[in-house]
Amino acid sequence: MSRNPVVAVVDAYGTARHLGPLLRERGYALLLVRGPEAPPHEPDDGDPAAELVCSERPEELLGAVAAHRPVAVLTGAPSGAGLADLLSEGLGLAGNGTGLSAARDAGPLPGEGPVEGTFHVNTVSLDGRHHICDIWWAPRPPGADLWDPAGDVELLPRRGERQDRLADAAFAALDVLRLRTGPAHCVFRSTPDGPRLMGVRPGIAGRLPLLARQALGAGQLEWTVDAYVGPEWFRMRAGRDYGAY
Template sequence: MNVASAPAVVIVDAYASSRCLAPLFRARGYDCVHVQSTPDIPQNYLRGYRPEDFSGHVVHHGDLAETLQALSAYRTIALIPGVERAVLLADALSERLGLPSNGTALSPARRDKYLMIETVRAAGVPAVEQLHTADLDELLLWYDKTGGRTVLKPVSSAGSDGVYFCSGPEEITAAFQSLHGTTSVLGQQNEAVLAQEYLVGHEYIVNTVSHGGTHRVSDIWKMHTLSANGVAELAAGAELLPRRGPEQDALVAHTFQILDALGIAYGPAHTELKLTPDGPRLVETGARVCGADVHVPVTAALGTSQLDLTVEACTNPVGFLSAADEDYCVDRHARVVNMVAPRGGVLRSYPRLDDLRALDSFHDVLFRVHPGEPVHPSIDDWTFPLRVYLLHEIAATVARDALTTRYLDGEGFYELA
């Protein structure tokens, strides 16, 4: 077999935000090869996949040796996962190929949310109380002992898929019955559910890129939630924070402990935390780039994004490490606003889109639903019809426009058939 002459970077499941990695690698002179982790691409990822960005395409049919043989045709210098569902396969392939790798020893803890928390706890990092069970009676007994508000969710999923906030045994029973035995957005069977104590405090996101165990922070976000469509805490949006501050310093220190505990020594990671009265607590970590196309406002606000740092770590590790102690600088303030559809139907138009575009800080919009397509009431990360990015040199302008965007949202924003 002839081996390709140009060095190549392999991306497993280059969907969602990771679809934008291949052009960045190619701009540096690297070929990109796509590994599809399953014979079929999930429907919710199909639209964003760009096969034209890849010089090679390998479909994994469950046989690791077969996939490794197919990849032997390329001069692979790095292999990374694109989305959550790709982490296990990427760990196995990179380890077997002798590439920089997080390895497989802790792979389950990087995907199974119960094991993730227990692994972090075992490393001495304070963590949330939780229960992994397939038995409703056991769950209700645990709730009776712990009390208070409880979160139920799949053990392995993505986004806010299947996340329930419960305030009593009736709600817990209903959530358990809604989850148990169903299939997650990643196509995995929910044979058990994960119950966790509800963490009081603001939620944050810390995005990082690592190489050889050295971690760099690419961006930090403060999340905003609202109650809508029967969901107690729906992710309404987020604001980009400066790198430094008392909250950020505590969150970053905690995040680095989590990355070390989970064996994330290489590549991007997306860590969600809550800052409780007792300090930061992990919600979950994904060993992949952040979704929601946040690299769009981040690049405009900071000049570089998690995607750029991922490319730098893979292709120029010396340069990446030499800048490890440098803080990012906010040149423009940024916010993300998720538009919340109040009801379902077939979308005819967005009548107030021009009002949105006229905002002083309007930067871009990501459409998830186009005219002629079905729109659903927004209940999770997968059902927002569009996402708005706001940027401006003045923070107050962005804050005002974020409130105006929320005001524009609602019944009058969607013309439905």
Template sequence: MTCAVIDAYGIARFLPAALRRHGVECVHVRSATPDVHLDYRPQDFSVDLAADPDPAVTAALLRAEGVEFVVAGAESGVLLADALSSELGTPGNGMTHPAARRDKFAMVEAVAAAGIPTAASLSSADAERTVAWAAELGEPPVVLKPVASAGTDNVYFCSSAAQIREAHAAILADTDRFGLRNTTVLAQQFLDGAEHFVNTVSRDGVHHVVEIWRYNKRPAPGGRSINDFDYPLDLDDPTARRLAAYVLPVLDALEIRNGAAHTEVMLTARGPVLVECAARLGGAQLPHVISRCLGIDQVDALAQAIAAPHRVLDGTLPAARRLTTLRYVNLISPGAGVVPSGAGWDRLRALPSYLDMVLTIPEGEPVVQTLDLVTSPGYVYLSSDDPRQVAADYRRLRELELDGLYGAHAAAPAPDPAPAAAPVR
């Protein structure tokens, strides 16, 4: 069997090896606008194609390579993967309204049309219309962001008309993570609650929940928020079950039938509400770390769903089970500085629960104050059988950052933002 991976960037760079472990060969297709911030390993492919503007031309090339399955690797490959699957007649997603899997406003409309709770939303290139909409909503703050970007790119929390105008202008003046100019702005009702993500794989419309994590975020300058740390939930936890029961109908509403999905959900006082759903693998993670701590990872689960669809259809594909306490911590630079090199990381690596680290900005390169995922220097995994050790090492990591880890200093250590009622993970 041969699978075409569209934009094997970021987390998808691990997919070719996983597919080959399960007996599937790969070819690679590069879309016109991949996310250049993400890692990519062209050496993993013997066939590496640049997509033609006409999907039929690219599909003919894939047909000649014997491709039987097409899958999106990164967000930039979602629409192209759908178009190529449709051209080839291979297992794919529904094509009633494929744009709803990329355009976040169309996404909300499709999910709401299925009777699933969503946030009040508006898509507009007119700042004054957005100001009027927010005033009518009467629930400050409101969230502004691009309609089709990824990560935490240009996400603003606005409590006044002036802030809305400023954020609206900033978004329209910028490009998204794929180098495309933002031409409209998505405004959404602020969702107060605990944010989670649910990673799934699907085959022939049957969905399998691989893992569920909780985000912890913190405010950032300029009305933004940044991801602080994440931890996995036990899938038999009542909260996890509630989130899964919400997400599976969302996948149906978006016609996600084959491949992976990464769905972000806010658990509010009125119940789960969609933040957004991406029809591809979840973002920055190390699969070998996730498998070590949870027994399986989404990359391997996707490879199995492609190679052996019966494992999804008959329910024998494994799901995550928490084998140890695990915390994924985003590195946060408090100001301008430099990414440490070599021994500069020794104090961090000496933390008793330190497991692994990924740098998204190379050692020795300058850093600015972290405002989003793009400006984060990377991430660290902390893991231990003792949850108290993980919590203590997290606090120590933040102290090291504020004490000049990047040559940037701040006045006081940041507190652990985990709510008192939440279990320490």
């Protein structure tokens, strides 16, 4: 068992695999927890992290994770959100609880008519305080993966009438779903009456956090790590406009 404090990440695959290096830079050991919907994944070479496969008996997995004494349980890919809720609640750690896990997993909301393009709002929250990491416009109609737009995307400035409406709507949706801690991704369709919410998904949002890192120097990945292991730093900076980091 590592002497460094341990952070458990549920479903650390895809873009969420970049959480591991950020946590190790902060001096944390990484415990990978693989849920039943996650593809097999292996720790990076030299990574001392252990991987736990989700058991059909959650209490067994909870005990196995508890043995590592994690200081935090993070949602990696969105598939891990429900299990992260279960583990954090069972271990008495910061999280969103299991009361609304089913509602959070409901998927995209129905909409009327074709979707010409989508807006994407990435957030990270801590104890109910929400921060906008980045806002994107994807002009192409969404493909099979609504949450990870294909083709070119445009990073919008943080401020503007449209962006302020998106931010307010995203915050309201997070509050309804009681997503008080951790990363989330909100998708809106463009309508003549303004953006309309299509869905909210807890977890790290496709490739957009990597694009935000390139454009801004920090994005949802970095803010997620701050929320869990650097809360004072998060609170000090939350609410600032990106581009002013």
